Amino acid sequence: MGYNIKVDHSKFETTANALLDYTEKMKKNMRNADTAVSTMMHQWRGEDAYEFSAKWTTVSGGDSTYEAMRKSIESYAKFLKSAGEKYKQAQIEAVNAANRLPWIW
Numbered sequence: 190m191g192y193n194i195k196v197d198h199s200k201f202e203t204t205a206n207a208l209l210d211y212t213e214k215m216k217k218n219m220r221n222a223d224t225a226v227s228t229m230m231h232q233w234r235g236e237d238a239y240e241f242s243a244k245w246t247t248v249s250g251g252d253s254t255y256e257a258m259r260k261s262i263e264s265y266a267k268f269l270k271s272a273g274e275k276y277k278q279a280q281i282e283a284v285n286a287a288n289r290l291p292w293i294w
Contacts, residue, residue: 198274199273202273205270208262208263208266208269209266211262212262212266215255223249226245
């Protein structure tokens with residue numbers, strides 16, 4: 190009884206790269222937003238400015254939801270690349286093993 194498992198390992202790499210591109214866009218957007226907030230804070234004074242600044246720090250800081258999501262996506266992309274490589278290697282080994290089988294006529 191044989192099993193036929195068909196995996197296109199290149200899809201793993203393609204998906205991982207798309208995820209990494211997405212995280213790069215996220216980082217760029219957050220940098221732009223941070224610059225905009227910093228610029229705004231130079232002109233804005235008062236209690237509401239202080240409160241806004243404190244909230245922005247929780248949104249954009251190192252332990253923020255954004256940062257956790259970015260790290261999670263990057264980790265998943267790394268997993269996909271690793272899984273794709275393992276499937277590729279398994280396919281190569283399966284073909285090599287099949288080619289070593291003796292021919293019976």
